[in-house]
Amino acid sequence: xxxxxxxxxxxxxxxxxxxxxxxxxxxxxxxxxxxxxxxxxxxxxxxxxxxxxxxxxxxxxxxxxxxxxxxxxxxxxxxxxxxxxxxxxxxxxxxx
Numbered sequence: 001x002x003x004x005x006x007x008x009x010x011x012x013x014x015x016x017x018x019x020x021x022x023x024x025x026x027x028x029x030x031x032x033x034x035x036x037x038x039x040x041x042x043x044x045x046x047x048x049x050x051x052x053x054x055x056x057x058x059x060x061x062x063x064x065x066x067x068x069x070x071x072x073x074x075x076x077x078x079x080x081x082x083x084x085x086x087x088x089x090x091x092x093x094x095x096x
Contacts, residue, residue: 001039003031014094 008027012019019027053061074087083090 001035003028003035007031016094 005024005028008019008024078084081089
């Protein structure tokens, strides 16, 4: 996979980031270098390697009981939203 100028502009539009024309070529090169590095990860043989959550052997993440700590606070939480509808936050569409 490779990135070209039109892809950079599309990404910048979706991210709502203005990328000046003079920086687009450099960004194309940087993104292509990142993708090349990520593609190299596919070459690593991970057969039989257990997933881990820490770099320390035997480390265990602390667990807690999943308890309900308060009654339904949805109306209080939605009161902070600029716009809500049917019990949900209303946000602008960013994916076309």
